[in-house]
Amino acid sequence: MLRHILRRLLQMIPMLLGITLVSFAIIQLSPGDFLAEMRLNPIVSPQTVEQMRRNFGLDQPLHVQYLRWLWNAVRLDFGYSFAYHVPVMWLIGSRLFNTLVLNVVALAVAWAIAIPLGIHAARRQYSWSDNALSFAAYVGISTPTFFSGLFLLYWAFKTGWLPIGGMTSIQFDELAWWQKVLDVAHHMVVPVLVLGVFSVAGLMRQMRANLLEVLRQDYVRTARAKGLPEPVVLSKHAVRNAINPLITIFGFELGGLLGGSAILENVIGWPGLGKLIVEAVLQKDLYVVMASLVIGSVMLVVGNLIADILLAYSDPRIRYE
C-alpha cells in the first residue's frame, strides 16, 4: 500500500512541472501586461515603471523568470499581485477558504440527496418516478450554473425569502459569531442549491447504473434465494458494492472543489477563488492568474491521488506492485 502511494507521488512530479510550465507559457503568450497600463498613465514616471519591472523580475530572460517563479512557488510564495499590492498567497488564502466552504457544503448536500435517489431509481427501474428522475437528471446536468444561478436569484427576489447574491449581509461585522454563521448559511442556500442540483444529477445516474449492474450479479440472486429480507440484500450486499465505483468520483470531486463553483461565484458575487481569477484575468494580474491555475490543478491532481488511495484501500484487486 505504502509503495503504491509512493509510486503515485513520484509520478506526480513531472506532471506538476508540466502544469507550471503550461501555466507560465499561457501567461507569457497573453498580450500586454499590467505595467502597460501604467506606462500610459501620465502620473507614473517611466523610472517608476522601470523600477517595478525590475522588482517583479520582468526584465530577466524567460527561463530565469520561470525558474525563479518555480523556486518561489515551491516555498508557497507566488509573488505579488500587481493590482492589490499584496502577496498573492494572502489574496488566495482568504478566497480559497470561501470557495472551499461553499463547495464542501454543496458536496455533502449532493451526496446526501443523490445516493438515496439513485437507489430508489434503480429499485424501481422504468417506473414513473425513475423516468421522471432520469429526465430531471438530464436537465440538471445540462443547465449551466450561471443560468440556474440567475434563475434562482430572480426567484429569491420574487419571494424575498433569500438574500440576493453575496456572502454576507451589510451589518455582518456587528453580529455575534453564531449570527455570522447563520448569515453565511442564509447566503449559501442559492449557490448550494445550484451546485448541488448540478452534481446530484450526475451522481444519481451513476449510482443507479452501478446498483442495476450489481443487482444482476449472482451473489445478489444467492442472497435472495437463501431467503434474506430485501432490505438486508440491498443494504448489505448490493449498495455496498455499488458505492465502490463512486469513490473515484468522490476523489475527482474533491479535486474539482475549486473549479466547480468558479462560474457561479461570479454570478452571485461569492468572494471565492473563481471570482478572483476572473478579476485577475481582466486586470492582467499575472501572478494571481498563474497561482490560481497552479493551485487549482494541484488540487485536481491531489484529489485524483486520494481517489486512487481510497479505491486501493477499498478494493484489494487494484493494489498492484
Next chain:
Amino acid sequence: MAQDAMRPARRLRATAEPAVVRTPAQLAWRQLRRHRMALVGGAVLVVLYTVVLLAEFLAPYGLDFSDRERFFHPPTVPMFRDAQGWSLRPFVHLTTLQDPGLRTYVADPTRRYYVRLLVRGEPYRLFGLIPSSWHLFGVDPPARLFLMGTDQSGRDQFSRIMYGSRISMSIGVLAAAITIPIGMLYGGIAGYYGGRVDNLMMRAAEIIMAFPGFYLLLALSAVLPTHVGCTTRFYLITVILAFLGWAGFSRLIRGMVLALKAQEYVLAAKAAGMNDLPIIVRHILPNTASLVIVVATLGIPGAILGESALSFFGFGVREPCASWGNLLTAASNLPTLMLSPWLLFPGVFIVAAVVAFNLFGDGLRDALDPRMRTG
C-alpha cells in the same frame, strides 16, 4: 427474466426463416427508433439546426435592429381578445413607454395590429446567396412584435436568439471537427506503440486534463488578441475549446486501440508488410468509429456550455455578434434582471440544446453498442 426466457424461442425462429441481412447502420437505426427520448432529442436538434439555416427568415427583425423607444420592453404576447371582443386572428397593440425608471409600457387598445404570416421586412440573403426580404411573421409598424422582450437598446431578443443559434449551435460541431482527427491520431499512436511512447504521450495529455476546465479556458481566452472581428474571435474560441477537448478524447481512443491492436487482422496487416501509420489509420482507427460518434455527440454540449460561459463573462464572442451566452450577459446585472426577467430566455435555448444533445448521444450510444441490442 422475461427477456432471458424469450431468447431461445427467437433463435429457433431465426433458423427457420431465411435470415434478413441488415447493415450495421440499419441495426443502429432500428435500435434508435425504439429509444423515445433519443428521438425527442434528435427532433429538437433538427428544429434548432433549421433555425440556424433559416435565422433571417424566422426572425422578424434584423440582427442590428434596435428600437430606442422601447428598451427593456416586456415580451408581447399575441392576443385573441380585447375590449372590442374576440378575433380569430392574433393581434397586438401599440405600446408606448410610460415610466422610464420602472420601464412600464402602456398599450393603446383602440387599434389592433394583426400578426401576419410572410411579411416584407429588412432585406437579407438567405443562405448568404438568395436576396430576399420575406419574414415568416411580423406586425405592421409602428407596432412591434417582441416575442421575448427587448434588451437595453431595444433590440428584439427573439430575433437575436435566432441569429445567436448560429454561433452557439455550430461551435460545438466545429470544435469536435478539430478534436476528432487530432485525438484519434494521438490516441491511436499512443495505443498502438504502447510502452514508453504511450506512457510519455498519455502523461502529456494528462497535464491538459489536470487543469480545472474553466480556469484554463479563461486563461487561454486572455491570450487571444482583443482587437479582432467577432468572426475571427469565434474561430479562435473554437480552437481553444478543441485544445481543451482533445486530451480526454485521445485517452478514450487509446484505451480502445490497446484492445484492437491485439486482433488478428492487425497481425495479418503487419505480416503483409504494412507500415505502422497506415495500419493505425486504415485498419485500427475505423473500428473506433462508433465510439467516436458517441463521444463527439456527448462532447458537443460541453463545448456549447464552455462557449456560453466564456461569452457570458465577456471573454468569448463579443458584441455586435450574438451568441446565446453573450445575450445572457444582459441578465448578469442583478437590478436589471429583477425588473426584466425575460432576459433569461437565451438560457432556455442553451439548456434545450444541451439536453437534446445529451439525450440523442445517449440513445446513439445504446444504438451503436451491439450488447445493448434488444433484437
